[in-house]
Amino acid sequence: MVQTRRRLKSRTAWTAACLGVTLMALGACAQGPIAAVPTPGVSIETRIAQGPLKGVDEGAVLSFKNIPYAAPPVGDLRWRAPQAAPHWSEVRDASTYGDDCIQPRPAWDDTQSRLPTSEDCLSLNVWTPKHRTGGPAPVIVWIHGGGFIMGSGSQPIFDGARLAERGAVVVTFNYRLGRFGFFAHPALTAEAGAAPTGNYGLMDQVAALQWVHDNIAVLGGDPSRVTIMGQSAGGGSVLQLMNIQQAHGLFHRAIVQSGGGRDQWPDLKAAGDARSGESVGVAFASAQNLRNASAADLRAIPVDRIKGRLDLLTPEKDTFSGPIIDGKLVTTQVLSAFTRGAQADVPMIIGATDLELGVVPALFRGMVADRTIADMNIPRDSLTPLYGDRSTLNTYMPSELTFAEPARRLAALDAARNRPVWLYSFGYVPEEKRRDTAGAGHATDVPFSFDNLNRMKGSFSEADNRTAAALADYWVAFARDGRPDAADRPAWPRYDARTDRALLIGNDGVTVGPVPNTQRLDALGRLRDSLNAAPR
Structure with a gap:
C-alpha cells in the first residue's frame, strides 16, 4: 500500500539541454501495490523486495529513482559480474538520481547529465502511470548510447514521464562504461573460469533486465511485456541482447535506433599478434608498468588511470577494446546471428536517421569518412563510384554504411523468416533548424522518441511537437501490443523486402x-x- 506524506517535491531543476553530436519479488503481487492516489508534489512510499522506497508523485506518473539493481562494483567487485542487489530496512530516498558511471564529460554534448560520477553507479529509475486500467502496464527499458564510453540513465532527455503518461512503465539505468565496463586480461579470464568475462557493462544490462523481471510488477509493470529500446551503442546493445542467451525471456519486443549491426567486435583471444580483448588489456596493464599482472594488481590501479583520456574523440584503441566476443556471454557478431536466424524471436522495430553524421561540420566530414573507411577496411576507390564526388561521399557514406544499410539488412533477414519487423527512417528536422541543417543527425530522434522536446534548448513549433507525439505514440503502442499500431497515425506495415517500404518521419x-x-x-x-567484411 502506498502511503502519502506532505512534502514539497525535492528534485534537481535541470536546464533544458540541446542535442550535440554523439558518435558513436518478495511482497510482489500481479496488480502491484500502487493503489492509493497521492497528491501531486508530495512524497510517496512503496516497498519492493529490497526494502521500502520513497519516490515522488509527478502528477500523472509516479517516479522512483536511484534504485540499486546490483551491488556496487567496487573494490574486489571491480571487473566481476554484477552481484546481488543490496537490501535495506529504513525507507530509501528514491526522489533523485544517483551517481553516473565514471566517464568523460564532453563540453560539446549538452544532453549529458552533470551528476557526480563513481564506480558505485548500478542503479535504475522507474516512471509508472498513476492511473492504470486493465491490469499491469507494458514496460519500456531504455538502454542509453554513448559509444560504451559515456552516457547515463539520468540524462534529462531520457525522462520517462511523457511515455508513462501514455500508459507504459519506463525504466532507465546505468551500466559500467569505458575500461570499467569493457576490459579483458588473462588474469581476469583465469579468475572467471567458465563464467563470462570482459563485457561487464553488458552483464550489467542483463542484471538490470533480471531486476525488471523480478520487481517491476510491484511498480505497476507487466513482466511479460517488456520492450528493450536503445539508440547508438544502446541500439547495438539491444541487437546483442537478442543474441545473449542469458537475456532471453527477460524481454519480449525490441526497438533499435541507429544501432548499426555490422560492427566487428574483437575476440577475447586471438592467435599470434592479432588484436584481441586480452591483448588490448595486456597493453593497458603494461602502460601501468604491470607485467604478468594478477587480478589483484589490476584492481589496485587507481580510478583515474583506468578512466584515462578515453572519450569518443580519443578512442585509445591500443588500450581499450570496447565490447568483445568473449564466447560465454557474447558468442557471435550480430549479422552472423541474424543470418542464421539465431536471434531472439521477438517483434522488432529498427531504423536510423537519414543523415546520421550530417551534423558534423563540413570541415571535418572528410576526416570522419576516412576514419570510417579505415575502421571497416574498405578501399575508397570502391566507394567513390557510388557517390560521384568526394563531398557527397563524405556527407552520406558514413551514415549509410554504418547505420542505414545494416538496419535494412537486419530487417530483411528478420522478415525472410516471417518474423514481425518494422523499418523506419527518421529525417525530421525541427523548423527552427532547417535553414542550417539538411537532415536528421545522429541521436536527434531521441528527444522525439521520449516526447521530450521541452528538455531541449531552442524553441519548438507545433509541427515539431506533433512529430514527437506521433513517434512516442508508435513506440508505446508497440510496447503494449507488439505492433506499432497507434490511433490517428498512419498505418505502418510490417517490413517486406519485396516491397521495401518503411515509415518515413520527415519534414x-x-x-x-x-x-x-x-x-x-x-x-x-x-x-x-x-x-568479407560481413561477420563470420
Missing part, C-alpha cells in the same frame, strides 16, 4: 513509402559482403 509529416537510396544501400551491402 512533410509521417508517411509510409519506399526506403530512401535503395540502390546505394544495395551496392554498399554487396561491397561489404564481397570484401
